[in-house]
Amino acid sequence: MNKKAFIKYLLSQFKLIKKKNKVKKIALHEPSFSKFDEINLKKCIKTTFVSTFGYFNEELVKRLKIITKSRFVLPIINGTSALHLSLLALGIRQNTEVLMPSLNFIASPNSTLYINAIPHFVDVEEESFGIDPQKLKDYLSKVSIIRNNKCINKKTNRVISAIIVVHVFGFASKIEELKKIANKYKIKLIEDASEALGSIYKNKALGTFGDIGTISFNGNKIVTTGGGGAILTNSKKIYNEILKIYNTGKKSHRWDLIYERKAYNYKMPNINAALGCSQLSNLNLRVNKKRKIFLRYKKIFKNFEKLIEIKCEPKNCKSNYWLNTILLKKADLKFRNNIIKKLNDIKVFARPVWRLNHRLKYLSKYPKMNLDKSINLEKRIINIPSSSHLKI
Ligand SMILES: Cc1ncc(COP(=O)(O)O)c(C=O)c1O
Numbered sequence: 001m002n003k004k005a006f007i008k009y010l011l012s013q014f015k016l017i018k019k020k021n022k023v024k025k026i027a028l029h030e031p032s033f034s035k036f037d038e039i040n041l042k043k044c045i046k047t048t049f050v051s052t053f054g055y056f057n058e059e060l061v062k063r064l065k066i067i068t069k070s071r072f073v074l075p076i077i078n079g080t081s082a083l084h085l086s087l088l089a090l091g092i093r094q095n096t097e098v099l100m101p102s103l104n105f106i107a108s109p110n111s112t113l114y115i116n117a118i119p120h121f122v123d124v125e126e127e128s129f130g131i132d133p134q135k136l137k138d139y140l141s142k143v144s145i146i147r148n149n150k151c152i153n154k155k156t157n158r159v160i161s162a163i164i165v166v167h168v169f170g171f172a173s174k175i176e177e178l179k180k181i182a183n184k185y186k187i188k189l190i191e192d193a194s195e196a197l198g199s200i201y202k203n204k205a206l207g208t209f210g211d212i213g214t215i216s217f218n219g220n221k222i223v224t225t226g227g228g229g230a231i232l233t234n235s236k237k238i239y240n241e242i243l244k245i246y247n248t249g250k251k252s253h254r255w256d257l258i259y260e261r262k263a264y265n266y267k268m269p270n271i272n273a274a275l276g277c278s279q280l281s282n283l284n285l286r287v288n289k290k291r292k293i294f295l296r297y298k299k300i301f302k303n304f305e306k307l308i309e310i311k312c313e314p315k316n317c318k319s320n321y322w323l324n325t326i327l328l329k330k331a332d333l334k335f336r337n338n339i340i341k342k343l344n345d346i347k348v349f350a351r352p353v354w355r356l357n358h359r360l361k362y363l364s365k366y367p368k369m370n371l372d373k374s375i376n377l378e379k380r381i382i383n384i385p386s387s388s389h390l391k392i
Pocket of ligand 1: 108192
C-alpha cells in the first residue's frame with residue numbers, strides 16, 4: 001500500500017465518521033456531559049458553597065479513593081499545580097535535578113522550574129511511550145554516584161532528587177522497573193497520571209505506584225471538572241505536607257484570619273468538584289467506550305499494517321485509551337505532517353505529539369541523555385479523535 005492510497009482511505013473513513021456523528025468537524029477530545037452534570041452543578045450553586053469549602057469537595061475525595069484505592073487524595077486546581085505541590089511536598093530542593101521524559105507535556109519542566117530545580121531529560125521506549133528503564137539504568141550507572149544516601153550527577157555535581165514518570169495517552173509506563181531504579185538511586189518518584197485516570201497496571205490504578213501521583217481533570221481529559229487535578233499518595237507525611245501549603249496556609253479557626261506560612265491557593269473549588277463527582281459516576285462506561293473506539297480504529301486500518309499501526313496498550317496495562325494514536329512504521333516527518341494537514345483540512349482535528357521539550361528554546365540549556373528514541377517517535381505519532389461519545 002502506498003502513502004497516497006492510505007491518506008485517501010483515511011480521509012474517506014473520517015468523512016464517514018463525520019456523517020455517522022452528524023457533525024461538520026471532529027475535535028481531538030471533547031468533554032462528554034450528561035444531565036447528572038447539570039443536576040450537580042445546580043445543587044452546588046443552591047448551597048452557595050462554590051469555592052474551596054463544601055460537600056462536593058469531600059465527596060470527590062471519597063470517590064477518587066474508591067476508584068484509585070489511594071489512601072489519601074487531594075483535589076487541586078489543575079494537574080500542573082498538582083505537580084508543583086508534589087515537588088514541594090517531597091522536599092525537592094532548588095538546584096537539584098529532576099529526571100523527566102522529553103516526549104512530554106510542558107507541565108513537568110515548568111513545575112520543576114517553579115521551584116528553581118533543574119529539568120534533566122531522559123529517553124522513552126516504544127511500547128509505552130514512557131521512560132525507557134534499561135536506558136535509564138545504563139545512564140545512571142554511568143553518570144551518577146551515590147554519596148551520603150543521595151544520587152549525585154558526576155558531570156554537574158548536583159543532586160538528582162526526583163523522577164517524573166509520565167503515563168502517556170493512558171498507557172502505563174514500565175512503572176515497576178522505574179520504581180526499582182528510583183529506589184536503588186535514592187530518587188523520589190512522582191507519577192504523572194494526568195492522562196491515565198481509569199487505566200490500570202496489573203490491576204492497580206496508575207498514579208498509585210510512586211511516592212506521589214497526579215491527575216488532571218482538564219476539559220480534554222476522560223473526566224473533567226472544567227479545570228482541575230488531584231494528588232494521590234499513600235503517605236500520611238506527604239499528605240500532611242500538602243495540607244499545610246495547598247490552601248493559603250490559613251490556621252483552622254472559627255472566625256480569625258491567621259496565616260501560618262508561605263502557601264498556595266491551589267485547592268479545587270467546590271463547584272468544580274461537583275462536576276467531577278457526576279463525571280466520575282460513569283468512569284467505567286467512559287473507559288469501555290474508549291476501548292471500543294480503539295478496537296474500531298484498529299479494524300478500520302488493519303489493511304495498512306505495513307505503513308502504520310493503531311497503537312495498542314502495553315503488556316500488563318488496561319488502558320483508558322485517552323487518545324488514540326496512529327504510529328507510522330517509519331520516521332517520516334513529511335508523511336506525518338501531510339496526514340495531519342489533510343485531516344485538519346476536512347476539520348478532523350488530529351495533532352502531532354508535543355514538540356520534544358529539550359528542543360524548546362527556554363529548555364534547551366538543561367541536561368539530557370541521548371534522546372534517539374524520542375526523536376524517532378516524534379516523527380511517527382499522530383493523535384486522532386477519541387472523545388468517549390464519538391461514534392466510529
Ligand atoms: C501528561 C500531562 N501532565 C500534566 C498535565 C497538566 O494538567 P493541567 O492541564 O490540568 O494543568 C497534562 C494535561 O493537560 C498532561 O497531559
